[in-house]
Amino acid sequence: MYQYTDFDRQFVKQRAAQYRDQLERNLKGQLGDDEFRPLRLQNGWYIQRFAPMLRVAVPYGELSSAQLRVLAKIARDYDRKDENNLDKANPGLSDLNSLPSGVAHLTTRQNVQYNWIPLDKSADVMDLLASVNMHGIQTSGNCIRNITSDERAGIAVDEVADPRPFAEILRQWSTLHPEFAFLPRKFKIAITGAKEDRAATYWHDVGLHVIRNEDGDIGFRVIVGGGMGRTPVIGTVVREFLPWNQILNYLEAVVRVYNRWGRRDNLYKARIKILVKAEGARFTEEVEAEYQQILDVDGAPHTIDQTELDRVSAAFVPPALNCNRKDADAKIAHILRAAAEDDVEFGRWLQQNVAPHKNPDLRAVTLSFKRLGYAPGDATSDQLEGAAALADEFSAGEVRVTHDQNLVLPWVRCDQLPELWRAARKLGFARPNIRLLSDMITCPGGDFCALANARSLPVAQAITERYQDLDELHDLGEIDLHISGCINSCGHHHSGHIGILGVDKDGKEWYQVSLGGSDGSALSGAPVAGKVVGPSFAADEVADVIEAIIDTYRRERQTVQGSNETFIATVRRVGTEPFKLAANSMRTSTGKAVHVTETEAA
Amino acid sequence: MQTTIKLIASHAYLMGSEGQNGTQKVLENVLHLANDADPRSLELAGVERIELSFPKFSDGRAYSQAFLLRRRLGFKGEIRATGDVLIDQLVQMQRTGFDSAVLRADQDIAHAQRQFDRFHAFYQGDAVQTAPLFAEKAAA
Numbered sequence: 001m002y003q004y005t006d007f008d009r010q011f012v013k014q015r016a017a018q019y020r021d022q023l024e025r026n027l028k029g030q031l032g033d034d035e036f037r038p039l040r041l042q043n044g045w046y047i048q049r050f051a052p053m054l055r056v057a058v059p060y061g062e063l064s065s066a067q068l069r070v071l072a073k074i075a076r077d078y079d080r081k082d083e084n085n086l087d088k089a090n091p092g093l094s095d096l097n098s099l100p101s102g103v104a105h106l107t108t109r110q111n112v113q114y115n116w117i118p119l120d121k122s123a124d125v126m127d128l129l130a131s132v133n134m135h136g137i138q139t140s141g142n143c144i145r146n147i148t149s150d151e152r153a154g155i156a157v158d159e160v161a162d163p164r165p166f167a168e169i170l171r172q173w174s175t176l177h178p179e180f181a182f183l184p185r186k187f188k189i190a191i192t193g194a195k196e197d198r199a200a201t202y203w204h205d206v207g208l209h210v211i212r213n214e215d216g217d218i219g220f221r222v223i224v225g226g227g228m229g230r231t232p233v234i235g236t237v238v239r240e241f242l243p244w245n246q247i248l249n250y251l252e253a254v255v256r257v258y259n260r261w262g263r264r265d266n267l268y269k270a271r272i273k274i275l276v277k278a279e280g281a282r283f284t285e286e287v288e289a290e291y292q293q294i295l296d297v298d299g300a301p302h303t304i305d306q307t308e309l310d311r312v313s314a315a316f317v318p319p320a321l322n323c324n325r326k327d328a329d330a331k332i333a334h335i336l337r338a339a340a341e342d343d344v345e346f347g348r349w350l351q352q353n354v355a356p357h358k359n360p361d362l363r364a365v366t367l368s369f370k371r372l373g374y375a376p377g378d379a380t381s382d383q384l385e386g387a388a389a390l391a392d393e394f395s396a397g398e399v400r401v402t403h404d405q406n407l408v409l410p411w412v413r414c415d416q417l418p419e420l421w422r423a424a425r426k427l428g429f430a431r432p433n434i435r436l437l438s439d440m441i442t443c444p445g446g447d448f449c450a451l452a453n454a455r456s457l458p459v460a461q462a463i464t465e466r467y468q469d470l471d472e473l474h475d476l477g478e479i480d481l482h483i484s485g486c487i488n489s490c491g492h493h494h495s496g497h498i499g500i501l502g503v504d505k506d507g508k509e510w511y512q513v514s515l516g517g518s519d520g521s522a523l524s525g526a527p528v529a530g531k532v533v534g535p536s537f538a539a540d541e542v543a544d545v546i547e548a549i550i551d552t553y554r555r556e557r558q559t560v561q562g563s564n565e566t567f568i569a570t571v572r573r574v575g576t577e578p579f580k581l582a583a584n585s586m587r588t589s590t591g592k593a594v595h596v597t598e599t600e601a602a
Numbered sequence: 603m604q605t606t607i608k609l610i611a612s613h614a615y616l617m618g619s620e621g622q623n624g625t626q627k628v629l630e631n632v633l634h635l636a637n638d639a640d641p642r643s644l645e646l647a648g649v650e651r652i653e654l655s656f657p658k659f660s661d662g663r664a665y666s667q668a669f670l671l672r673r674r675l676g677f678k679g680e681i682r683a684t685g686d687v688l689i690d691q692l693v694q695m696q697r698t699g700f701d702s703a704v705l706r707a708d709q710d711i712a713h714a715q716r717q718f719d720r721f722h723a724f725y726q727g728d729a730v731q732t733a734p735l736f737a738e739k740a741a742a
Contacts, residue, residue, distance in 0.1 A: 172725040178697035182662025308736040
């Protein structure tokens with residue numbers, strides 16, 4: 001992990017002190033709510049239905065066990081429903097009593113969120129975070145947000161180069177950038193160094209791929225203008241190859257053009273994707289012209305020198321770990337033989353939750369936070385401490401927050417897999433469902449979020465309850481189910497093989513279902529937004545609709561060389577018609593009525 | 603960091619009496635630039651001051667304009683922030699090349715200085731301190 005220098009540590013503390021000053025002025029009436037709003041947002045503080053929400057930055061998803069323990073402490077001591085004055089709450093349709101508290105929530109952008117911290121405690125929480133080099137800098141607001149990356153950065157077998165040193169250099173460059181703190185809208189960057197896109201790079205404002213050119217030099221493919229929301233757009237490649245040391249100069253050009261030209265008259269047209277679409281080639285020309293000026297006139301001040309790259313890279317040297325693979329294989333084979341007699345859970349866990357590693361002696365292990373009784377990606381304080389203990393014992397003290405709202409242990413010795421499995425199982429993290437139907441992406445939805453039109457968590461729960469049988473889940477294979485409570489798309493419904501989107505009509509919750517979306521991974525194919533199957537469904541129809549779609553897949557799928565065609569492959573092959581038919585036959589309360597306006601809106 | 607940006611109370615600006623004793627000379631050649639204008643289209647010869655505007659403090663276009671004027675075009679005159687200018691954005695203004703700011707009427711200058719005292723340095727280069735921190739360290 002990156003090791004904070006004295007400067008870095010001091011900077012985070014100064015930021016916490018600055019926030020305390022702003023909060024105190026706000027509470028004393030010296031700083032108006034409207035003026036305070038973007039300042040608190042740029043520290044991760046939102047006002048939601050019941051209480052503020054805090055989004056803690058986890059740069060490119062990396063956390064140490066010490067940081068996890070502080071996150072656990074915050075969950076325990078501050079994420080408290082009972083300490084909020086709920087008189088002014090706007091509960092919407094949610095059932096206050098059933099909402100979780102005392103938990104941290106893992107997000108699709110690899111951050112961590114809390115839902116119940118009273119605002120007057122917010123500065124204390126920032127100090128606590130700063131004690132382990134953490135903060136909420138630029139996790140919200142119209143600025144360059146926390147930078148995300150591949151959950152297997154630095155360990156993936158298909159990696160050209162470790163993206164983390166670049167992600168860290170980008171983090172530093174974007175932190176409190178004076179020119180880019182009030183952009184037209186938020187600005188999200190994702191970076192990967194692997195061939196497989198585990199970071200949804202084409203869905204970001206900027207996606208970066210670390211690549212090697214024909215001469216063997218390292219550089220970036222630069223993608224600009226992807227995004228979800230009301231207008232899903234796949235990013236455009238604006239540079240096939242940019243030398244690595246020019247990335248800051250180039251991004252300065254991209255963001256400056258966006259800051260100058262991006263629309264500010266309409267919230268829904270303010271993202272860079274709209275600008276890139278509207279201007280087409282002119283956008284890229286302007287960026288290239290601006291970049292040339294930065295090089296020629298400004299003297300390319302942010303050219304990264306080798307010394308800096310080496311300094312930052314030194315922090316990401318892998319821990320020296322090895323194991324006797326032969327012994328490990330024998331041990332695992334023995335357990336698998338024993339397990340075959342009672343259950344096959346360990347084997348399934350090896351298949352779904354354990355991934356190969358750059359170091360053949362090591363494995364990347366995903367701890368599943370998709371289990372019955374918890375919202376997807378929620379972790380209690382005890383569970384966070386449990387994960388910290390697993391990280392210390394099995395993973396060189398490090399975990400990663402994944403885009404899919406789980407935790408990854410990146411440095412697991414192959415001979416320790418059986419012990420880790422047992423320990424993880426005790427903690428409830430060993431459910432072998434990674435990438436399967438119940439490993440769904442879900443936003444907090446209308447239960448917490450004031451923007452949402454409908455709740456996401458009850459839908460996720462209903463589907464999770466229905467698909468508990470591991471035999472069935474494994475038979476269905478890998479399916480991306482993504483649920484968003486509104487068109488802002490925090491639950492990435494556009495990129496799900498099955499997407500569910502909450503919409504609001506007459507103050508009631510309705511859900512649009514879409515099929516065939518892709519995040520851009522090898523399994524899902526070229527990134528694309530899913531297609532809506534028809535008018536929206538009533539809340540009590542959704543789980544039946546999903547089941548009907550799944551049953552249709554089971555009926556339609558082919559067997560290819562002894563294995564089942566995947567869900568997404570079946571949808572691509574047969575088209576959405578049979579699925580639509582099945583989904584629409586599940587209508588009860590919505591009857592067979594067709595709400596034309598809505599299909600058009602999609 | 604050192605405060606170099608000159609803070610002007612809004613009433614003083616409106617009265618045209620900016621100095622403590624109101625004796626500051628009145629500039630002849632002042633340009634007011636709309637915040638969607640491209641500063642590179644301006645004729646800068648003889649211009650003594652350019653006033654950039656923040657229609658809302660959350661509209662950040664003038665930061666890029668100031669940067670381009672100061673850094674790209676080498677404008678040596680005064681760059682002034684006007685409009686919805688709040689003390690919590692003064693550090694950014696100074697860093698992007700503004701050298702004076704007319705504060706919104708309700709702003710308390712007493713709280714402004716603290717904002718400059720807080721951070722002694724930043725990661726990225728800007729219009730004033732052009733090199734990023736890592737290049738500074740390498741040169742040191």
